[in-house]
Amino acid sequence: MSVGKTLGLIFLAAFILMQLIPVERNNPKSDPALEIEAPTAVKEIFRRSCYDCHSNETKWPWYSAIAPAKWFVARDVRVGRQWLNFSEWESYDEKKREKLKAMIFKAVGLAMPLGTYVKMHKEAQLSQKDRDTIRQWTGIRPEEIMNNPKRFLY
Numbered sequence: 001m002s003v004g005k006t007l008g009l010i011f012l013a014a015f016i017l018m019q020l021i022p023v024e025r026n027n028p029k030s031d032p033a034l035e036i037e038a039p040t041a042v043k044e045i046f047r048r049s050c051y052d053c054h055s056n057e058t059k060w061p062w063y064s065a066i067a068p069a070k071w072f073v074a075r076d077v078r079v080g081r082q083w084l085n086f087s088e089w090e091s092y093d094e095k096k097r098e099k100l101k102a103m104i105f106k107a108v109g110l111a112m113p114l115g116t117y118v119k120m121h122k123e124a125q126l127s128q129k130d131r132d133t134i135r136q137w138t139g140i141r142p143e144e145i146m147n148n149p150k151r152f153l154y
């Protein structure tokens with residue numbers, strides 16, 4: 001057998017074996033009453049741009065069924081939900097919500113939604129208007145960032 005063929009078979013075998021590694025792709029059940037209550041315009045943006053990783057209503061894309069992509073997608077959803085889960089927002093206490101709002105204010109500037117995600121979901125890209133809408137909802141005034149930078153550290 002040629003070297004090329006052997007390598008090809010090794011890669012094929014590795015690819016098939018990779019598929020056998022189990023990855024959890026679930027949408028846990030949660031009480032609908034715990035979903036975030038926010039004005040429709042705000043919720044619409046969260047639903048469009050954030051819910052796939054920050055809610056229990058993830059729409060798992062086809063490539064999330066195939067390794068190695070599924071490892072990365074599942075990790076983003078798992079970690080994303082740990083940080084912030086809009087399906088459970090109303091169960092967070094006031095302190096946690098305030099902290100998260102400050103983080104959201106910051107995150108919509110550049111970090112979120114994740115760049116890798118936006119490549120596959122163009123509709124998730126936030127417009128400046130979306131950012132303004134979300135930031136207004138947080139109730140944080142831009143001056144506060146200058147006057148109280150500590151609030152924006154985690």
Ligand code: HEC
Nearest residue numbers: 049050052053076079080083103104107111112113114117
């Ligand atoms: C593709 C999945 C994905 C999407 C979509 C996404 N996030 Fe995240 N988010 C993550 C992950 C993963 C983390 C954890 C930090 C990390 O690993 O980079 C995170 C962390 C956060 C954090 C806390 C930590 C930080 O970096 O500020 C906030 C706040 C946040 N996301 C808000 C949002 C908002 C708001 C949206 C929608 C506009 C959004 N995210 C969309 C995956 C996502």
